[in-house]
Amino acid sequence: MLDIQALRTDLPVIAARLATRGFVLDTAHFQKLESHRKSTQTRTQELQAKRNSTSKLIGQAKAKGEDTSAIMAEVASLGDELKQAEVQLGEVQSALQQLLEVIPNTPHSTVPLGKSETDNLEVRKVGSIPAFDFAVKDHVNLGEKLGLDFDTAAKISGARFSLLKGSLARLHRALAQFMLDTHTERHGYTEVYVPYLVNAESMRGTGQLPKFEEDLFRVPRRGFEPTERISPDGVYQRGFMSEPLANPMEDWYLIPTAEVPVTNMVRDEIVLLEQLPLKFVAHTPCFRSEAGSYGRDTRGMIRQHQFDKVELVQIIHPEKSYEGLEELLGHAETILQKLGLPYRVVKLCSGDMGFSAAMTYDIEVWLPAQNAYREISSCSNFEAFQARRMQARFRNAQGKPELVHTLNGSGLAVGRTLVAVLENYQQADGSVVVPEVLRSYMGGLEVIKAS
Numbered sequence: 001m002l003d004i005q006a007l008r009t010d011l012p013v014i015a016a017r018l019a020t021r022g023f024v025l026d027t028a029h030f031q032k033l034e035s036h037r038k039s040t041q042t043r044t045q046e047l048q049a050k051r052n053s054t055s056k057l058i059g060q061a062k063a064k065g066e067d068t069s070a071i072m073a074e075v076a077s078l079g080d081e082l083k084q085a086e087v088q089l090g091e092v093q094s095a096l097q098q099l100l101e102v103i104p105n106t107p108h109s110t111v112p113l114g115k116s117e118t119d120n121l122e123v124r125k126v127g128s129i130p131a132f133d134f135a136v137k138d139h140v141n142l143g144e145k146l147g148l149d150f151d152t153a154a155k156i157s158g159a160r161f162s163l164l165k166g167s168l169a170r171l172h173r174a175l176a177q178f179m180l181d182t183h184t185e186r187h188g189y190t191e192v193y194v195p196y197l198v199n200a201e202s203m204r205g206t207g208q209l210p211k212f213e214e215d216l217f218r219v220p221r222r223g224f225e226p227t228e229r230i231s232p233d234g235v236y237q238r239g240f241m242s243e244p245l246a247n248p249m250e251d252w253y254l255i256p257t258a259e260v261p262v263t264n265m266v267r268d269e270i271v272l273l274e275q276l277p278l279k280f281v282a283h284t285p286c287f288r289s290e291a292g293s294y295g296r297d298t299r300g301m302i303r304q305h306q307f308d309k310v311e312l313v314q315i316i317h318p319e320k321s322y323e324g325l326e327e328l329l330g331h332a333e334t335i336l337q338k339l340g341l342p343y344r345v346v347k348l349c350s351g352d353m354g355f356s357a358a359m360t361y362d363i364e365v366w367l368p369a370q371n372a373y374r375e376i377s378s379c380s381n382f383e384a385f386q387a388r389r390m391q392a393r394f395r396n397a398q399g400k401p402e403l404v405h406t407l408n409g410s411g412l413a414v415g416r417t418l419v420a421v422l423e424n425y426q427q428a429d430g431s432v433v434v435p436e437v438l439r440s441y442m443g444g445l446e447v448i449k450a451s
Contacts, residue, residue, distance in 0.1 A: 001100050001101065001103075001385060001388045001389045002014065002100060002103055002105070002106065002385070002388075003384075003388065004096065004100060007030060008034065011027055011030065011031070012027070014106060015027050017106040017107060018103070018104065018106060020107055020111075020113050020350040020351070021104060021107055021350040021351050021353060022115060022350075022351045023103070023104050025103065029099070030096075030099060033092060033095055033096050033099065034096070036092045037089070037092045037093065037096060040085060040088050040089045040092055041089055043085050044082065044085040044086055044089050047078060047081055047082040047085055048082060050078055051075060051078040051079060051082060054071060054074055054075050054078060055075055057071050058071050058072060058075065098210075101204070101209075101210055101211070101389075102210065102211050104355045104356070105353075105355070105356050105357060105358050105382065105383070105385040106358065107350045107353065107358060107359070108322075108358045108359040108381070108383075110359070111347070111348070111349065111350050111353070111358075111359055112347060112349045112350070113349060113350050113351075114349025114350060114351050114352065115349070115351040115352075116349075116351055116352055117348075117349075117352050119349040119351065119352070120346045120347065120348050120349050120352055120362070121346060121347045121349065122344060122345075122346050123344075123345040123346060123347055123361070124344065124345050125342070125343075125344040126333070126336070126337065126342065126343055126344070126345075127336075127337075127340070127341065127342030127343060127366070128342060129342050129366055129368075130342070130368060130424055132368065132426075133428075134428040136368045136369050136423070136426070137369065137423075137426060137430070138299075138300065138367075138369030138370070138423065139300055139301065139369065139418075139419040139422040139423055140299055140300045142422050142423070142426055142430060142432065142450075143168065143422065145430055145450035145451055146166075146167065146168045146422075146430075146432065146448055146450060146451075147164055147165035147166040147167060147168035147169060148162065148163075148164060148165075148168055148301075149162070149163040149164070149165060150162055150163070150300075157305075157306075158305075159298075160290065160298075160303065160304045160305045161304060161305060161306060162301050162304060162415075167442070167445065167448045168418075168448065170441075170442060171418060171421070171434070171438070171442065171448065172308070172414060172415070172418050173441075174438045174441035174442050175414050175417050175418060175421070175438065176283050176308060176310055176414050177441050178335075178338075178437060178438055178441055179283070179310040179335055179411055179412060179414070180281060180283055180310060182334060182335060182338065183281040183310070183312060183331060183411055184281060186334070187279075187331045187334070188279055189279045189280060189281035189312060189331075190278075190279060190280050190281070191280075191281050191282070192262060192265070192280050192281070192282050193282065194255075194258060194261035194262055194265075194282050194284065195255075195261055196254060196255050196261075196284060196285060196287075197219060197252040197253065197254060197255070198252065198253055198255055198260055198261055198264070199250070199251075199252060199253075200250075200251065200253065201267075202253075202260055202261065202264040202267070203216065203253050203260060204389060205260075205263065205264050205267050205386060205389050205390040206259055206260050206263050206264065206356065206386050206389075206390075207355050207356035207382075207385070207386060207389065208253075208256060208260065211355060212355070214289065215256065215288060215289050215290075216253050216254070216256060216287075216288075216289065217253065217254040217287045217288075217289060217305075218251055218252075218253055219251060219252040219253065219254060220251050221250050221251045221252050254287035255284060255285075255286060255287065256286055256287060256288050257284075257286050257309060257311060257408075258282040258283075258284040258286070258309060258311035258313075259311055259313060259408045261282075261284075262280050262282050262311060262313040262408075263313055263315075263386060263390070263392075263406055263408065264390060265280070266278070266315050266390065266392040266404065267390035267391065267392055268390065268391050268392075269392060269393070270393045270394065270395060270401055271315065271392075271393070271394040271395075271404065272394065272395060273317075273394055273395055273396060273397065275394075276315065276316055276317045276320075276394055276404070277314050277315060277316040277317065277320070277324060278314065278315040278316075279312075279313070279314050280312075280313045280314075280315075281310060281311065281312055281313075281411065282310070282311050282313075283308065283309070283310045283311075283414075284308070284309065284311070285306055285307070285308055286306070286307055286308070286309050287305060287306055288304075288305060289305065290303055290304075290305060300419065301415045301416070301418070301419050302374065302416065302419065304415065307413065307414070307415040307416075308413075308414035308415060309410050309412070309413050309414060310410070310411050310412060310414060311408060311409075311410060311411065312328055312331060312332065312379075312407075312408060312409050312410070312411040313406070313407065313408045314328060314406070314407040314408070315392065315404050315405075315406060316404065316405050316406070316407060317394070317404070317405070318383070318384065318402070318403070318404070318405045321381050321383060321405035321407060322359070322381060324381075324405075324407050325359065325361070325379060325380075325381040325407055328379050328407050328408075328409050328411075329345070329361050329363070329379045329409065331409075331411055332363055332377045332379055332409050332410065332411045332412060333345070333363060335411060335412050335417070336363065336365060336376070336412070338435075338437045339417070339420075339421065339435045339437060339438075340424075340435055340436075341365050341366065341417075341420050341421070341424055342365070342366040342424070343363055343364060343365045343366060343373065343376070344363075344364050344366075344373050345361055345362070345363055345364075346361065346362050346364065347359070347360070347361055348360040348361070348362060348378075353380075354378070354380065356380070356382045356385050356386055357380040357381065357382055357385075358380075358381050358382060358383045358385065359380065359381045360378055360379065360380040360381075361378070361379045361380075361409075362375050362377065362378050362379075363375070363376055363377040363378075363379070363412075364376065365416065365417070365420040366420070366424065367419065367420060367423050367424075368423045368424060368426075369423050374416070375416075376410070376412050376413050376416045376417060376420065377409055377410035377411065377412050377413065378409060378410060379407070379408070379409030379410075380407065380408060380409065381405065381407050382405070382406045382407070382408075383405050384403040384404070384405055385406075386406045387403040387404045387405065387406055388403055392404050392406070421435060427447075429449075429450065430450035431447050431448060431449045431450055432447065432448045433446065433447055434446055434447060434448060
């Protein structure tokens, strides 16, 4: 969430910065709400002061033995008027809050200007693209004989799910374990296990709500009331009756990324200065409705309703957040380097960044079957945007609470890494060589052979 004080003082500047990312800020609407808030707040304060001063007259009149009925009637009238003003003030403040919640973050000054992914800036390429002397297969064709089963997954759940068996399932697990070990043992992250169901406030804290409701899987939460009865044969029975909760905001949401629960660990907290930076890593499934992506990447594991990710999160001092972003990006790159997978890093342009980000780097891995680089990680600095929504703070050197900055990035998306390993390490006979760093996780297995 943007700082409302900045909007009040630098509205044209912020509107211009937001325009670079394709967002048109309704400045007239904001100014109208602000004007209404100011007048209502002033009126409320005036009524509070008048009621307080008039109330004092009651005591003075009583001390003199005078009739206080007229003064008491005036105080009561002021009280009614004050309540009405307070309601109006609450309504306009709520309207401002709702407006702020759908305004994206402003891009950092170094973010390249552009409208789409075609305007992103390539930073570097790493690794050599493999050359094959046989017809390259994609991960779907390779996986059919290695344990990748879309038909059974579709029978169980529907489209955009996958089922892994045997050595392929183990390779998927090995990748996640390798990533966790690297980030905890080499990069200094603390591993955390987090809930996969979160409340609406957590989704709001990291920016998924209210704007991206349609991209989420919402799980109606039910309240359980105990019931007692005597069965027809005279046996005492105790159970629970399930009823929907009245307030939909008490529903749960399946996490679209571990960023949500991990970052919300510091919601409404004040972290000690010496604790910064906090560095967490979590391996979780991620659940996304993929609303608006129909017809895109319908084949294979690239875009699924359920997939695994190893997520990196840093809670960091504002003065060190861009240094931290470069470090986090390097941590994600290390995984691809150790796996021997070619990739490139791009800095996203203003029009291609996510809602909450002030700056984002994408890491794109090479997929031979597509003859293209495809995203496997996004590493972002949100500055104070999420922290302001969550009221996540630290005590600065002067002992005063100040908003932290938040960073996150995939380190990496496990399913897409599996796809990259299959395609880059494929052999002419349909087998796949296991990258050397994964062999200890695979019980020494060096090649996954087609059955």
